[in-house]
Structure formats: C-alpha cells, structure tokens
Amino acid sequence: MTAPDSTIIARRIARELKDGNVVNLGIGMPTLVSNFVPENVHITIQAENGIVGIGPIPEEGKEHRDLINAGGGFITETPGCVYTDTALSFAIIRGGHLDMTVLGALQVDREGSIANWIIPGKFVPGMGGAMDLCAGAGKVVAALKHVDKKGNSKILKKCTLPLTAYRKLNLIVTDMAFIEVTDEGLVLREIAEWTTLEEVVKCTEANLIIPDTIGSFS
C-alpha cells in the first residue's frame, strides 16, 4: 500500500480526545485534529494568543481582523468562548489547565524529548509558545511524519537538534505508528494499516518496545 496523506495523523490523534477536554493545537498538521473530533465528544480549543473556545474557520468575507489563532489564521468564536490576555493564556498553559497539546516536530527521541524550534545555521524561527506548552500540558503529543524526505527516521535514539523540551512527550503519532512514551522507553501501541511492523521498526532509529498485542489505525 502507499502512504496516506498526513490527515491520518490528525485522525488518529483526534481519537485520543475525551469529552470536555481543553486542548491546544499547534500550527500546521496539529490544527487539523479539530476536523476529526469524534461525535459526542466536545472539546474546547485554546490558543496562546488569548482565546479559550476557538470555532471553525470563518466563511470567506466573514473574517474579523482581530480574531486569529496562534498561527495567524482567521477563526471564529464559539458560544461561551473567552478572551484572555497573554499572561492568563500562559498561566492556563503552564499551570496544567490544558488536557492535551499537539505539536508538530522535527525530531523526537526515545527519552520523550522533542525538537521543533530551530535548525542551527538554517532556520531560527524561535520557540514561540512551544516550550511552555510542552512544560505545562497534561498530555503532550508530537505529530510528525515518521521519516524525512530522504527516508531518514525522525524517531531517534537522541535528538540531534536543540530541544524544545526534555522528556515531556506522552505520545508520538506518525503516519506509520502510534507510540506511547513510557519510563521504560517507546512502546509501539498501534501500526498504521498501510504499513507493517517490519517497516515501522526499519524506519525507527530509536529502540521500540513491541508488546504482544499491537493495534492498528487508518
């Protein structure tokens, strides 16, 4: 089978959401998670620029210049949403009031560390709110392609790029695998339907703990 588009990652992460969860979804792929929230699950989406309760993207022409998410995209209000200043926004984030955050990643590793804010000498965007999110959210989920364009694994023994957070990840979800980060190491919980255990192991630089039962997702 050929690799699916990257919404497979968003779809799988969305299944982790529980009714009532308050979540922060990073820029890019993580934002897509909100499109796949299961029926009967109501979540609240927070953004670090100061809103609790983000609604869908507005219809064309209905954008409000003062209403954006942390990626700069126009959003809408949900009934019951709240505006906050940046201090309260990061009090929410750092203070443990989010159930989950989903972040894109350049690399993750077997210790549960994540790198996504800098490629020294090449691209130096800055950490924005990513370090705060990793430090404070109840569950920290990395969403990334399993391998880079050259086929190299992004699930490493040890990140080579400067870290965004040291040992803060709870889950790593890729287009190939659903991996839990435990004190013992990375546990392979599920394999994407389109690939195989053999492929996943081959594409993962970090050691994987392989339990007797492994699920699948698509």
Next chain:
Amino acid sequence: MTAPDSTIIARRIARELKDGNVVNLGIGMPTLVSNFVPENVHITIQAENGIVGIGPIPEEGKEHRDLINAGGGFITETPGCVYTDTALSFAIIRGGHLDMTVLGALQVDREGSIANWIIPGKFVPGMGGAMDLCAGAGKVVAALKHVDKKGNSKILKKCTLPLTAYRKLNLIVTDMAFIEVTDEGLVLREIAEWTTLEEVVKCTEANLIIPDTIGSFS
C-alpha cells in the same frame, strides 16, 4: 492652646496631593484625607480589595453589599472607576503605580521605619496589605498622633514593635509636626500652629534636624 482633633493630620496630608495623583488611604485617620483634597486637585483613590476610583460614602439606604473599601466601609463608584482582582490590585501597589499611600502607625522611627501591624502578646491583627503598600508606593506617609495616651513619643530613635517596613517612610505627619524623612535623618519641616518648637522637640524621642526656616500648619 489645646490640641485640635485629629483631622489636622488629614488636612495637612491632603495638601501634599497633586492633581492626577493615585493614592491608597489606610483604614481610620488616613481615610479622612479624602475629605480635605484641595480644590482643582483631582485624585484617584485605590483600595487593595480591588477598585481604582473610590467615590464618597453612599447615602443611607444606597449601600451596595459588594462595594466596600479595604476597611470594610461602604463606598460608591466614581465615573471612570475600575474593578480589579487582588492580583492586579497588588501589582498596582507593589509595582510603583501609586503616587502616595497614607498609613496609620503605632510607631515610626528616625530611619524611616514604621510599625503598625502587631503588638506581640496583646494584639495580632496581621499586616493585611500594609507591608505591600510601604514597599511599593511612590511616597509613603505615616499619619499618627505624636504621643500616646501616656504622653510617650511615637516618633522614636528605633521602633520597639515589630516593623511593618524598614526604611520606607517619606513623610511623618502628626498632630504636632510635619516631618520629612531624609538620608540624613528626620527633618522638621512644619509645626502645628497650636504648639511650639520646644514642645515638638520634647515630644520627639528621635533626633530632629531643625532647619533655619520652619513652616506651620493648622
């Protein structure tokens, strides 16, 4: 002459207010300062329980149960007043955003220290917001009778009661004298009309610096 009532203290302190000042007036005598604000001087009164812009005492029957000052007395709103939570209230106080605070005192001393929160073994009310006010206000003014009921000076070489603040006073205003606290010591700036220099010196345990010109107030 006999001693005037203690409004003499409030009246003299009120003359220190400049147009646009933001002030916090302590419980009791300091509260009276607001009754003597000079014409053409508009001040904003802040209270630590969370209001910027206190108005006069309400008419009887017009009290609102949720609208009090830091002494628990009913107050009114002024047009343009603002409610704040306790964190912002003390950010204002500690952050240097008040031009002046006026506090009652049990003792003050030549170093500019003030004691007003505890009489060990006798009365232990707690410091409330007094320590914060002393630490943060632009000008810290102690308002007190010059001597206690037994005739003992309250303007000491060194406070004997536990301090509310160490070296934070700018002015000491009593029913007898208007004293500036300087790095050199206490400078006697004015004497109340009803008394004399000799009396003031006699009633002051701390050394006073006596300049050539001393004003008077009433």
Next chain:
Amino acid sequence: MPIQEIIDAKTAAGLVRRGDRIMLPSFLTVGSAPNLIDALVETGTGDLHIICIATDFADRGIGKLVTNKQVRSTQTSHIGTNPSTQEQYTSGDLEIEFIPQGTLIERIRAAGSGLGGILTPVGIGTDIEKGKEIQEVDGERYFLEKPIFADFTFIRAHKADKFGNLIYSKTARNANPVMAMAAKITIAEVDEIVEPGELDPEHIITPGIFVNYLVLHKE
C-alpha cells in the same frame, strides 16, 4: 467546554475531607460564598487548612468555620476583625502563617500559573524574614516565595454560563479569579446560570476551564 455539573451546597461541602486545604476568597465577607461556607459548617468537617485574605468576622463569612473549630491552620494576611481567630491563635489551637496580602495572592497565582515561585521585596528588613528563604538578585534582597496550592476553592461569582465562565460583582471579585486557578476542585456559588454565549466573551473574568462545579446561591 463541558457543561458543568450543577450541585447543591450540601453536596459540594460533602466533597471536602478532614484535613483538606481550602481557598476561601473573601474580603471581610464581600466575595465569600455564603451557602458553601454554611454547608461546610453544617458538615462539621475538621482539621482544615484555610487560605484566605482575612478570617472575616466571628459570626460571618470565613469566621464561622473558625468559630466552629473546624480550622487547624491558616495562611492569611489579617485576623484583626475576628476575635475568635485571635483567641484560638493565642491559645495555640490555631496555627497561623501571616503573609502580606500581595505576597499571598502572588503565591496562589504562582500555583495556578505553573511557576516555581516568585521573588518579592515586601517585608524585607522586618521580622517576617525569620525562617524565610532570602535571595539576592543584582544587590537587592528578596523573599523567595513558593506556590500555595489547595484541594478546594469556594468561589463567589455573580453569573456563570453553563460552561462555568464567570463574572463577578464590584469588589466581590477580589481573590476569586486567582484562587479559582489554584485548587484541584473549584466550586462556584453564583446568583444566576445562563446559556453559553449569553456572557460577552470580552467580559468574562474567569474561564470555565478553572471551574468544576456550579452551585446556585440561595438567599
């Protein structure tokens, strides 16, 4: 956001266990949650640690819990209006950590905000230095103050929407918004509960994500 469960004051007070730490926002009773406090007095649950600006009056507000001997210890800035607290403190039945009011609220905010502590200059040079950790930064001395957490906070708000978003009334706001953030369970006693969207999102002070239960205030 989840629709908040609406419970009665008795059920709410019944959640509190002997020895729990409770934040009670109140400024001389203004901004305190009277139904919740009364219900907690009713339970008689003892050995409590309470965190409050002041212990109010012997027969009103937080003071009722003190008078009913349910309080083992308190972190507070003022007890001067409550002879009951004064007596129990003097007799040694009640432990008190006196904390300047601004420092108290910052320690609570630190807990709710995920900070490890704050440095404050308030009280430097006074007796409260005793036994405290002092830190020098750029030649200035500060207290290193640690976060204060609680098991419960009893909020008093004016209105809630069904998500638990809160608005307050005048100076009854005081410590409520900050204490709402620092407890495992935050219970809000409110005058009215409205539909989500009825409160203007620009006016909401406490986001419902800090709130766990709503109790409808009865006079």
Next chain:
Amino acid sequence: MPIQEIIDAKTAAGLVRRGDRIMLPSFLTVGSAPNLIDALVETGTGDLHIICIATDFADRGIGKLVTNKQVRSTQTSHIGTNPSTQEQYTSGDLEIEFIPQGTLIERIRAAGSGLGGILTPVGIGTDIEKGKEIQEVDGERYFLEKPIFADFTFIRAHKADKFGNLIYSKTARNANPVMAMAAKITIAEVDEIVEPGELDPEHIITPGIFVNYLVLHKE
C-alpha cells in the same frame, strides 16, 4: 484620575529617543498599534531595543521597524514570519534574546508588578539553560528570570475613556494589558475615546493609571 492628554501619532513617536527600550504588543500584527509604529518608522529613530512576542512580518506590524534598520536588539519568542529579522540576525546586525512566550510575558508582568523575578520550569533541560541562572527548589530545577522593563509601550486598544481606561477587541488584547504596566511611558492608540463612566467598570481591562497618552487611531 487625570484626564489623559490626547496627542497625535507623530508627537508620540517623537518622544522616543535613540537607544530606548520599547514594548510592542502584537501577535502577527493583531493588537499592534499601526499609527504609532508607522510614525516611529517615519522618525527613523534608531538603535532601539524592542520587546515583543514576535517580530511580525517584514512589511507589516513590528517588522517595519526591523526592515527599516531601527532595531539594535530584541527580546522575543518568535521571528519565523519575518525574513528581515532572520537576515539581520544571521548577519549579526541584530541581537536577539529568544525567550519562551510565557516566560517573556511573566518577566514583563514581574516588572510591572514590583516582583524581583519569577521561577519557571519552561525550557529546563534544553539549550536555553546556557548562561542562565538556575535555582533548585524542593528538588526541582527552575530558571530564575528577572523582570523586563521598558521606556515606552505602544498599546493598541479598542476604546479608551478620557482617563485612559482601556478595553480591547478579541485576540487583539494579547500582551497589551501586561506591557501597559511595565513601561515608564505608555501610549495607547485607540479607535474611540469616550467620557469617563461610559465604559462599564466591570469590563475595563487596563486601568488608566497605567496609561500616559492617548492617540486616536486613523485608518
């Protein structure tokens, strides 16, 4: 409260001196003060230190100052949307202290709130530990972060009353309320100026006591 002086953007920008430290609230231009920034670009005043969440875009928001080479250094959390900042950083013409966004706002809040600093766990174990002061409390490691002050803050608010009390618009609130507290001079660019009392005291976010001048925004 004093009636605030209403000045034009040019006069406001003219107050800034070469080398000054300026806080510029903005989140990818939302919540930035466009007239004030344009006027400051017009002055050409250089050698500035700017404190901001991000440097916006090369041709919009804060980025205009960078592109115009008026900025010597910045404390910020993100420059990824502004190639102009990236270039000047790479060439060594612009100094940058990268600070996690939540830490940045707390350091500014500490300045405005009279705190000597805060302890934060954010970034522990990463490269930002280099050269930083680390403090251990109860076995946990934290950064000891110091306050960030400024000479000026350029606020963008929706409405002001004549006392300078401010309300904001949606996510344009962001860092404005906190940065308003931490500068010697705070100048607010607003859509409308109303009489004191016209803004509900429960809804005002920034008390006018933090504000020094008002500028009426022109499209």
